[in-house]
Amino acid sequence: MGTATPDAQDGTFAALRGQLRDAAERFAEAPGAAADILAGMVDDVDRALAEELEIFPVCHHSPASALAMARRLREKRPKVVYLELCEDMRPLLDELRNCRLPVALQAFASDVQGFDPEWAPLSVVAPITEASAEYQAIAYALETPGVELVAVDWSTDHVFQWEESDPAARRTAADPDAAAASRPGDEEDSEEDGESALHGDAVGIELGDLRPGFAELEEYLLHHGRVRHWSEWWDQYVEQPLSGAGYDAYRQAMLLVGSLFRRLRDTGDLRRSEERERFMWTRMRQHLAASELDAGDALYVCGALHAASRVEQFGARSDAPYEIAERTGTRWLHGLIPSSHSAIEAQFGLARGSVSIAAATWEKALKRSGVAPFRLAGQKGTSRKAPKAAPVSDAPAEDRLSGFLTTPPEPGVLDEQELLTWAVDIVRLARRNGYMASTADAIAVVETSVLLAGVRGRNRPTPYDFQDAAITCIEKDTVPGRRDVRRLCEILLGGDRVGQVGYAALPPLAQNVLDRLEPLGVDLTKRTVQRALLDLRSEPRLQACSDVLWILHRMLPDGIVRPIMGSRRLGERSVQESWDLSLGRDQRWLVELGYEGVTIEQVLEQRLRKIAWAPDATASAALGAVEDALVLLGNRRFVDELGARAVELLSAERTVDDAPDVLKRVRRLLAHYRASEPELPAWCKEFVTEGYAHYCTLLPTAFTEDETGVRQVAAMLGFLFGMESLALSLGCDHAQLEIAVAQSHPEAPAKVALLWAARVQLGVLSRSDLRERCDEMLGNPLVVPAFPHYLSGFVHALEPVPTFAPFVVEVMSKAFGSLPDHLLLPWLPRLVMTLREHAAELVPVLTREAGRTFPGSLPALDAWTPPWEAVRPREPDSRAGVPSAPSGPVAELLAAHPAACDAAAALFGLDPVWQAAPAGPASASSAASELLGRHPDAAGALAALLTR
Template sequence: MNPFDPLREQLASAAAAFGAGLVDDVEQALKTDVEIFPVCHHSPASALAMVRRLREKRPKVIYLELCEDLRPVLEELRNCRLPVALQAFASDIDGFPAEWAPLSVIAPITESSAEYQAIAYALDTPGVEIVLVDRSVDHVFQWEPRAGAPADVGIEIGDLRPGFAALEEHLLHHGKVRHWSEWWDQYVEQPLSGADHDTYRQVMVLIGSLFRRLKPEGNEVDEDRERYMWTRMREHLATTGTDPAECLYVCGAFHAASPVMGEHLDISPRTSTTWLYGLIPSSHSAIEEQFGLAPGSVSIAAATWRKAVKRTGLTPYTLGGKATRTATRTGPPPSTPGVTEDRLSGFLTQPPSLDGFDEAELLGWCVEIVRLARRNGYLASTADAIAVFETSILLAGMRGRKRPTPYDFQDAAVTCIEKDAVPGRRDVRRLCEILLGGDKIGQVGYDSLPPLARDVLDRLRPLGLDLEKRTIQRALIDLDAHPELESCSHLLWILRRLLPGDAVRPIMGSRRLGERSHQESWDLAIARNQRSIIELGYEGVTIEQVLEQRLRRACWDEKATAATALDAVEDSILYLGSRRCTDELGVRAVELLAGERTVDEAPDVVRRIRRLLAHYRAAEPELPAWVKSFVTTGYAHYCTLLPTAFVEQETSVRQVGAMLAFLFTMEGLALSLGCDRAQLELAVQQSHPESPAKVALLWTARFQLGLLSMAELREKVGELLGNPLVVPSVPQYISGFVQALESAPALAPFVVEVLSRAFGQLPDDVLLPWLPKLITTLRDQAPELVPMLVREAGRTFPARLADVDSFTPPWLARATGKAVALPSSGPVGRLLAVHPETGAAVAEVLGCEAAVTIAGASGEVAELLASHPETGEAVAGVLIAVN
C-alpha cells in the first residue's frame, strides 16, 4: 500500500465535498418558494436576463436588495437622466460616534443594471409592488465596527467579486486578462448574454457559491443581512397574503447561495438619527472609483448593453414621466419555482457560443480612434488605424478569443498610437473610453431636487441662462445698469464660498470688505456640480442658512482658533449681513483668543483684526463691543505670552513679529480702552531671546518703547558687521529687522541703511557666501514686507544713473559731517526757525537722533528734509496754516 494513499483519499474526499457543496447551494436556491433572481451589478447579461424574465413571469411583487428606507426615492427616478445615485445623508447624528459625522449612503443606478429594469417594470406596471428588503441606512452604520468606520458607504446591488485574492490572481493569469472586469466580460458576461433563464440562474448561483466558500473572512455579517432580507420578505408575505409564486427576489449572486434562507432575525430599532433622502448625479467613472472597478469597465458595459438590446430586439423597461405600461406575455408560460433540469453540465463542458467577429464594428473603432487621436495632438494616420485593426485581432487570438473585445482594441490602440509622451490632456486609453461610450454623467431633474437646489436655480433665473446645461456658461452682470441683479451677484458669491472651485468662478469683480463691484463676469458650471448643490440641500432650506450653520460649526469646533472665528466674522459680514450672527461669532473669537496657549495663529489674527477694524471705522460710528473686547483681550494675552515666545524655539520670528505688530499698532486703541502700557514694557524687559532674528526684534521693540535710542541701535548693528564671528548670522538679524516693519513701518529707512552698510563694508569673501541665505530668508519669512523695503530704497537712492557718482547716502553724510543745506525760506525754513526743538523731536520719532543743531548746516533734521523735501513742505504748510 502506498503510504500517501490515505492522504490522497482525504484530499479527494475534501475536493468532492467542496464540489458537492457548490451543487447543493445551486439546488437549494432553486427550491425556495420565492423565486430568487441572482444578479451582478452593471452586468448587461443580468439586465437582459431580467428583461426576459419580467416579460415571461410578470411578477406581482419584486423584493429588491436595497436599503428599505430608500423606497420613496425610487419614484423620483422618472425625472432623472441616468446614471444617478440614491443617497441617504445625516449631518446631525444620534447614536453613533460624533467623529463619523456626516454619514452618507450612496447606491448608484445605471440603465444597464438589472435592478433598474426591475424598478422600471414595477413602477410603470399597474398592480405591481416593489419592496426594498435590505437593512435600513441606519442599520448599515449600526452594523459597522465602532473603530474606523467609513463616513461614506457605497451600496452596490450584486457586488460579485472573489474575496480570495489568490483565486482572482489565478483566474486573471489563466484567462490572460489584466483585471477582474475583463475576466468577467469574457468568461461570464458574453457566454450568458444569450443564455436561457434556467442556465443563467444556475451559473450565477454557482459563481456566488464558489466566491462565498472561498472568502477568507467569516460570513457572519453577510448571513445577518440575508436573515434581515428574508425576515422582511416573510413579514410582507404574511401581511399581504401574496402568493410566493408571484414574487421575485432580486439579489446579488453571493446572497443567492446563502445557507440561511428563510431564517428569522430579531431586528433592532433604529437610532434617533434624522436621515435625509434624495438623488444625486453619478457617472461611470465615479462608480468605477467607488467600487474598485477597472477604468472604463462601466462605459464598456453600457456599450455592450446597447449593442445587445439592438441585436436581440428586446425592449428594455425605462422610466419616463407618469406614463404606465401594461404587462404583456411575450413568451411561454412562466416556469414554477423548483428543481429544473441540470443546465450546468452542458454549460461547463461545452464551449460557449459567442457572437461572431464583427469586422465592420472593429473597423469603425479603428477609424474613430485615429480621428480622436489626431484631434488630441497625436501624429496618427491611416497606417495606425490598420495597425490597430491587425493588432486587435492578434491580441484576441493570443488570448484565446474568437473576436476582439473592447479590451483587446484598447490595448492595441495604446500599443500602436501612444508613443513615449502624451501631447494633450487625454491619453489613448482615455480616448478609447470616450469612443466606446465615454464617462456618461447623470442629472437629477428640477422636480426631484431638494428645496435649496430649486431655490438656487429660481434665484439665478434673472441671469437668462440655462443652468441645466452641462456646458460652462458666461454670466455678465452690470450692477450699475441693472441693480435688480444685485441679488444674483450676492447668491453667486455665497455659492463661490460653499461650492468647489470650478462650479462658480469669478472672472471679473471681487467681494472684500469695503469694496463694491460695478461690473462682474462669471463662469458658471452649475449642472456639472449638481451633486454638491444637492448635498447642500441636506444641510438647510436656503443657501444662507447653510452658510450660517457652517460658520457656527467652524467656530465651535474643538480645533477652532481665534483666526478661524475672525475669518467666520468676515464671511458673515460679506455674505449674511446679520449683525446678530456677526456679533455672536465675534464674541466666540474673543473666547478662543483668551483660551489659546500658543501664538501659532498670530499672523492671521493680526491681519484679520486690522481688516475688520478698518471696516468698522469706515462703516459704523462706533466699534462693536466684541471688537473692543478682542483688542483689550489680545493686548493682555500677547503681553503675557511675549517673554515665552521670544525664547521658545517652536515659535517663529514671524509669529513674534505679529505679536509685536498687534501690541504696537493697536496700542493707542488698547490704552484708550483701559489697558496699561506698563504691562508691555515689563513683558519686553523680561524677554531674553537667543536666536539672532528674535534679538533684532527685541532691539526694535525696545527702541519703540524708548528704552533704546537710534544711536544705540546703529551702534549694535555696527558691532554685528565688525565681528567676524557674528557675520554669518547677519541675514537672520536682518530678517528680524524686516519683521519689525510690521509693527514699526518708520524703521524702513533704518533697515535699508543696515543692508547698504553690509553690502558696502563686508568683503566679498564674507558677503557672497551669506547673500543667498539672505535672499532665501527674506523670501521665506517676510515676502510681503520686502516691497516696503524696495520702495524705501527707491526713495533713498538716486533715480538717475548720472547722479550715482555724486550721491552720498544720508548715513554716510552724517558720519563724515558733510553739510546738507537746510531751507532758509519758505514754510519749512520758518517752521524750523520758530520750533527747533519740535523738529528735533519729530526727527527722532521718525528714526533720527534727537541731538541736532537746527542753526547748523548738518544734522538729522537736514538729512530728513533732504530725503523728503515734498513731505516737509506739506507738513510745514499745514502746521503754519493751523497756527
C-alpha cells in the same frame, strides 16, 4: 420557473455532483477540500432552487442579468419585488423618473450620533445604470399597477453600525458589497478625473457584484483566460455565454458562481455578508406575514453571492430568530446625485471602460434579442415600450447546469462591418485628438484585432481586443493630447455616460438656487461651463444673483462657481462681474449642500457658527467667520454674536501662534467699521482692550520661549503698538506695555533685535545708540556670524514699527557691504523667504524707503554718499565752548525752514526752544546753527535728506 420540493431537487443534480467529485479526485491524489467545495457548490444551487420564494441572482451592470430579468418579469409577473438595497433608500426610487441615468442614491449625515465623530460626514451611495437587472426590476415594479417594491437590505445606519462594531471589516474600493471611502478625484486634472469623483468619499453599496475573494484565484483565471483584468474575464467567460442562455441555465450558473466565490471568500468578508443575509431574510418574512402574500408571488433580487446563502434564517419558512438592532440617533438625509460610468468604475475597482462597454453591449443585446426592456415613463434619455405579457412556466427545475458547463460556447461569427466601423471611427477620433493616424492605421487595427482574438482563443474580436489593437497601432510611443487611445476607445465603444438629476428630484435648497439664478438667462442644466455677465449698474435686479453666486463660491469646491471679473471684500463691491458656472456638471455638490438646510444663507450661517464654536476654534478663525458674515450675509445680530465669540476665544488662548492672522483680520475689520459706521461695535472695542491686556501679559514669555517664532512676537507688538491709541482711549494703561517690554529678556538674536526696535518705539532706546550697537557688532569678529539673525529681527520689526524702515535699510546696506560672502549668501534665502511671506506688508515699505535713500541713476551712484556716512565731525565752537554747527548752505536752508528743525528736535526727544535774537535771516541762521551744533548727527542726516 416553478418551485420544486426538496425531495424532487435531491435527484436533480445527482449526476452533476458525481461528475464534480470524480473530477476532483482525478486532479487530486485523494478527495479533500476541492471535492468538498465542488460538491458543496452543487448543494448550494440545490438549496436556492428549492426555495419557495424565487431567488434571482444578479451581477451588477451585467447586460446578461438585465436581459434575463426582463424576460423573467414578463413570464412570472410577481406581485412584490424584494430588492437588495438599503431599506431607507426606497423612497428615492420614485424620483428616478425625473433623472437621466446613471445616478446614485445617496444617504448623507453631517451630524453624527452614536458613531465616531471623526467619521463625519457620513455618506453612502448606491449607483444605478440602465444596463442592470435592478433597474429592470425597479421599472417593472413602479410602472405595473398592484406591484410592490420593497428594499430589504441594511439601512444606512446599520452599514456604519457594522463598521463601528467590526473595524476589521472596513472595505477597500474593490470590495464586492460595500466599498470603503475613497477619493478618486481629489485632484481633478482632467474632465475624466472629475467624472470619476462624482461619488466623492462616500461608502458605496454595489448591488450584486461578483469578484474573487483572494488574489490567487483572480490571477489564475486571468492567466489561463488570456485576459488582462477581471472585467474582461467576466465578459468573455460568463457574460457572453449567459446572454443567449435560457433562464434556467442563467439562474443555475449564477448560483454556482456565487457559491464558488462565497466559499473562497475571506472569513471577515463572509461574516459581513451573512449578517446582511440574516437581515434581508428577516425583513422579507416580516413583509410576507404583514401583507399575507404567498411567497410564490414574490421575487427576491440579490447578488449571486447572497443567493447562495447558507445562514439559518434562509428561506421564507425559516423560524430561526434574528434581532434587528435599533438605529442610532444620527439623522440621515437622502437624495439623488449624478453618477457616471467612470465614477462607478473608480469606486468599485472595475477596469476603466468596463461599465461603458457593458452599456454598449446592452444596447446591442436588445437589438439582437428583440427583448423590450422595462423603462420608467417620462425618464430623460429613454423611450418606454409597453411590456408584452407571457405565460408563467410551472415546469419543475431541470439540470441545465450540466449541459451549460460541458457544452463549448458557440463559435462567434466575425462581424466585419462592425469591426471596420470601429476602426474607421477610432482613426477619425484619434486625428481629432492630435494623433497622426491614417487609413493604413485603420487597416492595421482591423488585422491586429483579428490576430489578437486568435492568439487568445477567440473566434471574433471583443471590444477589449480592439482596444489593445488600437493602442498598438495608433498610440505608438507618444500621447499628443490629454486623452490616450485607451480613453478614446472607451469613448467610442460606449462613452462615459453621465447622469443628471432633474429639477423635481432636487432638494429644496438646490431648486431655490436655480430659481434665484434664473434672471441670469443662463441654462444651468447644461454640462458645459456657462459664462454669466452681470452689469450691476445698469441692471440692479441682478444684485440678488450676485449675492447668491458669492455665497456659492464660498461654500462649493473651487471651480464650480468661479469669478472671472469682480471681487467682494470688506468695503468693496464690484459694478460688473463675470462668472464661469458649472452647476450642471457638478450637481452632486449642490445636492449635498441641500442636505444641510433650506436656503444657502441658512447653511452658511450654520457653517460659520460651527467654525466659531468648534472644539479647536481660535480667535483668528472666529474673526474670519465675522468677516465672511459681514461680506456675504450682512446680518448684524449674527456678526455681533461671532464677534463676542472671538473675544471669548482670545481671552482663553494660552499661545500666540495665530497672532499674525489675528492682527491682519482685526486691522481689516477696524478699517471697515471706521469707514462705514459712525462708531465701532461693542464687541470690537472689547476685542481691542482684551487683546491689549492679553498680549501684554504673554509678551515676556513669548520673547523667551523657543516655540514662539519671531513672526508671532512681531505680530503681538504690531497689535500693541498699532492698537495702542484706541486701547488707551478705551481705558487701557500704557504702563502695561512698558512693563511687558522691560520684563522681556530674549536670547535669540532675532528676538533681541525685535526687542531693540520695540524699545526704540517706546523711547527707551535712541536710534543713535542702536546704530552704535550695530556698528560694534559688525566690527566684532565673534558676533559677525550671528549678525544675519539680527537682521531678520530688524526686518520683522517693520510689522510693529513701520517708521523703522530707514534704519532697516541702513543696517541692511552696511551688512551687504561688510559681511563676508560665506555668511551673507546662506542668509539671503532666509531673507527672501521672510520678505515673500510678508510681501504685502514688508516689501512695499522697504521698497519705498530704498527708493528715497538710494539714487535713481547709475551716474548719480558714483558720486553718491550714504546719508548715514555724510555726517560731518564735530568742531569746537569758539563761543562759550559750544560746538559749532554746520555753516553755509545747510545752515541757511534749515534757517529758512524752522518748522523742520522743530520736528527734528521733537523726534529726538529734545525741547525745540529757539534763543531770542533780533529778527532777520542772520539771527535765525545763528539760532539754528547753535541748536544744530549741539546735535550734529541729526543735522547732517536731515540736511542730506532735504538737499536730494
